[in-house]
Amino acid sequence: MKIRIGVIFGGRSVEHEISVISAQQAISAFDKNSYDITPIYITKTGKWYTGDALLNVDNYKNTDSLLAQCTEIYISPTFGDFTINAVQSSIWKSKEIAKIDIAFPIIHGTNCEDGSLQGLLELKGIPYVGCDVLSSAVGMDKIMMKMVLKESGLPVVDYTWFTDRSWHMDKQAIIEKINKIGFPVIVKPSNLGSSVGVSKAADEAQLIEAVELAGRFSSRILVERMVVDLKEINCSVLGDVANQNASVCEEPLGAGDILSYKDKYITKGSSSKGMTSTKRQIPANIPKEQAMLIQDLAKETFRTLSCSGVSRIDFLVDKKDNKVYVNEINTIPGSLSFYLWEATDKNFGQLLKTLIDVALKRQRERDNLVVSYGENIFNMSAGLSKSGKS
Amino acid sequence: MENPLFLAALAVLLVYAFAKLRFELHMMQLNSYRNDRYFKWLKTNVLQGTRVFEAITLAITGILLLTAGAVVTAAAFILLYGLMAYLLFVKKQKKPVVFTQRAQRLFGLTFVLSAVAALAFYLATGKIMCTLWVGGFALLLSFVLIALATILIAPVEKSINKWYYNDAKKILEQRPDLIIIGITGSYGKTSTKHFLYRMLSEKYNVLMTPGSYNTTMGVIKTVREELQATHQVFIVEMGAKQPNDIKEICDLVHPQIGILTAVGEQHLESFKTIQNVQKTKFELIDALPSGGLAVLNADYEFIANRPVADRETALYSSDNEKVDFYIKNLSYTARGSSFSVFNKGKHLADFDTKLLGSYNLSNILAGYIVARHLEVPDSSVAFAIKKLEPVQHRLEVKVHANGVTVIDDAFNSNPVGSKMALEVLKGIEGQRKIIITPGMIELGEKQEYYNTILGEHIADTCDYAILVGKNITLPIMKGLKNKSYPDNKIYVAQNFKDAVNHLGGMTRAGDVLLYENDLPDTYEL
Numbered sequence: 042m043k044i045r046i047g048v049i050f051g052g053r054s055v056e057h058e059i060s061v062i063s064a065q066q067a068i069s070a071f072d073k074n075s076y077d078i079t080p081i082y083i084t085k086t087g088k089w090y091t092g093d094a095l096l097n098v099d100n101y102k103n104t105d106s107l108l109a110q111c112t113e114i115y116i117s118p119t120f121g122d123f124t125i126n127a128v129q130s131s132i133w134k135s136k137e138i139a140k141i142d143i144a145f146p147i148i149h150g151t152n153c154e155d156g157s158l159q160g161l162l163e164l165k166g167i168p169y170v171g172c173d174v175l176s177s178a179v180g181m182d183k184i185m186m187k188m189v190l191k192e193s194g195l196p197v198v199d200y201t202w203f204t205d206r207s208w209h210m211d212k213q214a215i216i217e218k219i220n221k222i223g224f225p226v227i228v229k230p231s232n233l234g235s236s237v238g239v240s241k242a243a244d245e246a247q248l249i250e251a252v253e254l255a256g257r258f259s260s261r262i263l264v265e266r267m268v269v270d271l272k273e274i275n276c277s278v279l280g281d282v283a284n285q286n287a288s289v290c291e292e293p294l295g296a297g298d299i300l301s302y303k304d305k306y307i308t309k310g311s312s313s314k315g316m317t318s319t320k321r322q323i324p325a326n327i328p329k330e331q332a333m334l335i336q337d338l339a340k341e342t343f344r345t346l347s348c349s350g351v352s353r354i355d356f357l358v359d360k361k362d363n364k365v366y367v368n369e370i371n372t373i374p375g376s377l378s379f380y381l382w383e384a385t386d387k388n389f390g391q392l393l394k395t396l397i398d399v400a401l402k403r404q405r406e407r408d409n410l411v412v413s414y415g416e417n418i419f420n421m422s423a424g425l426s427k428s429g430k431s
Numbered sequence: 432m433e434n435p436l437f438l439a440a441l442a443v444l445l446v447y448a449f450a451k452l453r454f455e456l457h458m459m460q461l462n463s464y465r466n467d468r469y470f471k472w473l474k475t476n477v478l479q480g481t482r483v484f485e486a487i488t489l490a491i492t493g494i495l496l497l498t499a500g501a502v503v504t505a506a507a508f509i510l511l512y513g514l515m516a517y518l519l520f521v522k523k524q525k526k527p528v529v530f531t532q533r534a535q536r537l538f539g540l541t542f543v544l545s546a547v548a549a550l551a552f553y554l555a556t557g558k559i560m561c562t563l564w565v566g567g568f569a570l571l572l573s574f575v576l577i578a579l580a581t582i583l584i585a586p587v588e589k590s591i592n593k594w595y596y597n598d599a600k601k602i603l604e605q606r607p608d609l610i611i612i613g614i615t616g617s618y619g620k621t622s623t624k625h626f627l628y629r630m631l632s633e634k635y636n637v638l639m640t641p642g643s644y645n646t647t648m649g650v651i652k653t654v655r656e657e658l659q660a661t662h663q664v665f666i667v668e669m670g671a672k673q674p675n676d677i678k679e680i681c682d683l684v685h686p687q688i689g690i691l692t693a694v695g696e697q698h699l700e701s702f703k704t705i706q707n708v709q710k711t712k713f714e715l716i717d718a719l720p721s722g723g724l725a726v727l728n729a730d731y732e733f734i735a736n737r738p739v740a741d742r743e744t745a746l747y748s749s750d751n752e753k754v755d756f757y758i759k760n761l762s763y764t765a766r767g768s769s770f771s772v773f774n775k776g777k778h779l780a781d782f783d784t785k786l787l788g789s790y791n792l793s794n795i796l797a798g799y800i801v802a803r804h805l806e807v808p809d810s811s812v813a814f815a816i817k818k819l820e821p822v823q824h825r826l827e828v829k830v831h832a833n834g835v836t837v838i839d840d841a842f843n844s845n846p847v848g849s850k851m852a853l854e855v856l857k858g859i860e861g862q863r864k865i866i867i868t869p870g871m872i873e874l875g876e877k878q879e880y881y882n883t884i885l886g887e888h889i890a891d892t893c894d895y896a897i898l899v900g901k902n903i904t905l906p907i908m909k910g911l912k913n914k915s916y917p918d919n920k921i922y923v924a925q926n927f928k929d930a931v932n933h934l935g936g937m938t939r940a941g942d943v944l945l946y947e948n949d950l951p952d953t954y955e956l
Contacts, residue, residue: 042602042659042660142659142660405632405636408632
């Protein structure tokens with residue numbers, strides 16, 4: 042009897058391809074003696090498929106022929122229904138394709154990492170790996186995340202935010218605010234990962250262009266002070282709100298002063314294997330005390346945002362004064378940060394097992410909570426009044 | 432004219448057959464598909480409305496068949512059977528029939544038997560209206576047919592059960608890593624199961640047999656339908672109505688840990704002697720592997736005095752300090768109980784719970800011993816115990832806004848339970864201790880005796896007693912008088928409403944009220 046895992050990947054997101062690679066890496070790392078894997082692929086148009094052809098990364102070069110070899114599926118939002126159903130069925134072909142015990146979303150970016158997929162899994166009542174709806178949503182939205190972290194006393198760089206529309210209506214007031222923060226600044230759409238739509242602005246003219254760019258990806262825009270003399274440090278956290286462990290720190294080595302989408306994923310052309318191909322230094326070349334500080338801040342960030350599973354928290358270190366800032370959290374990090382855990386104390390297989398255990402633990406804790414009362418208050422008899430009332 | 436009429440009559444009869452056979456099936460189902468129980472029930476129910484009406488109908492149509500034409504007979508047939516089918520369909524059932532697969536098989540076979548009777552007649556005589564009448568006659572005797580069908584289908588059911596049994600066994604054999612815990616006892620096994628489940632859930636993925644599924648078939652159903660690869664522990668509640676019941680479940684699941692919560696005088700009808708109860712309950716302990724953990728409630732004489740060899744034993748008690756695990760420093764407050772657990776003189780842990788009463792605490796202790804054995808940290812167990820919820824109206828304690836503490840034990844009506852409730856009332860902090868009770872019912876010939884004793888306990892414990900119902904509480908009054916309890920501390924209420932009104936005028940902050948037993952609305956006070 043093996044534990045049946047449904048690995049969900051792909052998705053309507055700019056990080057679709059990265060998700061496919063992360064998922065392939067994870068699927069090949071699972072201990073096949075303990076787990077049965079059902080790949081569940083969400084296309085760029087939002088259709089769901091399963092099939093063995095999904096297990097070979099080369100097949101993704103031609104999506105049409107890949108999907109022709111797969112079965113289109115759906116899962117229902119009904120509570121307690123863990124079956125995967127074929128969209129097309131007949132009297133000869135049964136509707137039920139597989140059953141899963143646990144869902145494992147390995148999807149980056151919008152429409153999945155942001156809590157929407159988690160919401161569906163929550164409705165179904167199925168245990169799933171990673172952050173829940175709340176922490177996924179807050180973690181995905183750079184503005185909300187900054188607000189929560191700032192309120193909790195965690196160090197974040199100065200920032201301001203506004204909507205696309207208010208920028209259009211009241212540009213001058215917003216520019217004044219940004220002037221107070223001081224140029225150069227970095228402009229980001231609030232809800233995308235992997236540096237998409239992110240650019241820097243050294244003056245007002247560049248700012249206008251940067252905001253235009255960001256506005257194409259999100260209606261909510263974040264502007265923050267740019268740390269000029271910068272060192273980026275990342276640290277992964279594994280666990281839940283009750284217990285967390287921090288990995289060793291890494292220093293990603295980008296080509297420019299901010300890591301662009303291109304830097305992160307496309308530098309090596311078609312041989313790209315996701316985050317693992319990025320140049321990086323593990324462990325980061327920083328003093329031991331600073332590494333420990335970053336690990337503590339990473340765990341505190343993870344706890345504050347009520348995360349679960351594995352996350353990667355990215356930090357900015359100002360080389361001028363050695364100040365450390367929390368930059369952002371990835372609640373489903375590229376390659377699940379397995380390379381950081383390999384350098385700490387776990388191989389990929391052990392990391393995956395821990396993630397499954399944490400997911401089941403959360404499910405148990407949830408089952409212990411009261412969600413509704415068995416009594417029907419429309420149907421309470423008057424007889425109750427005689428017991429226990431004084 | 433004749434043919435359509437005949438077809439209509441046939442259709443009506445078929446509809447009626449469905450309704451009637453469904454009724455018979457329902458009765459058979461309520462008697463657990465067992466002919467011995469079914470016949471016992473039939474003895475008093477064979478002459479009920481439906482059957483009498485049926486006999487009359489058959490008599491009328493029989494006479495018409497002999498005297499009048501086929502058209503008149505068919506019309507009468509349609510009218511009378513239509514009416515009876517209608518009456519059966521509108522009849523309300525407390526617990527409606529469930530068409531399980533087993534029920535469908537039995538229903539089908541009974542239907543076939545009825546049809547075969549009519550068909551045989553038709554083939555022999557070729558008279559169509561008479562055939563319908565014979566069909567109706569077969570339905571009159573459907574209680575015999577269903578009993579016959581039950582006998583005929585028994586081998587099929589047996590082999591199906593066997594298949595389920597083997598299937599469950601196969602599933603369990605694939606899970607050598609699964610930790611299996613058996614719980615049995617005359618009382619307290621369901622509570623212990625829930626408590627243990629909550630404690631172990633702090634560390635493990637636990638499956639337990641749900642609700643009252645405590646028979647072999649219930650365990651098989653749980654294994655086949657609910658056991659998943661993610662489960663690490665399986666808690667099996669084992670009930671017994673006769674010797675060997677528990678052994679049968681153990682042969683299937685092979686528990687590694689066993690909890691025996693109580694050996695008492697339950698189901699004595701089938702067990703005859705308490706020694707037989709003891710022997711049956713200990714089937715669980717005997718089934719444990721060499722070195723397996725046996726958790727035994729030493730508060731029961733018939734558990735404490737039974738030697739257990741070759742197993743690791745953990746005897747526990749709610750107050751006896753001579754056994755392995757026991758409870759000390761017990762105190763009750765309006766928020767529940769606090770207590771410490773000791774192991775042979777060594778303090779292990781302190782716990783708080785919303786639950787009250789030594790029964791509950793003893794069940795918690797049994798759970799703790801197993802949780803400890805399976806290395807759940809004490810701090811996690813303490814959290815789990817703090818989170819345990821009392822069952823509604825069973826020693827449920829609430830502090831009301833006016834400062835009055837209410838212990839709601841309205842669902843209790845047995846001598847041991849009410850004694851425990853009074854112990855809690857005595858132990859709990861508060862000003863005046865007040866009981867509201869109509870006493871206990873349905874205790875047969877010993878009812879008066881137990882209520883008198885209850886009265887004596889009340890005299891020892893309570894500062895004020897409100898007795899609900901004059902006549903019914905006479906034995907309690909007798910008990911109070913035995914202890915010369917003063918009259919001005921007793922109020923005899925006419926009913927609960929009167930009792931509540933009286934209370935409203937006298938309670939003040941700091942009082943503790945115990946509602947002991949609530950009688951059904953239909954009960955005449």
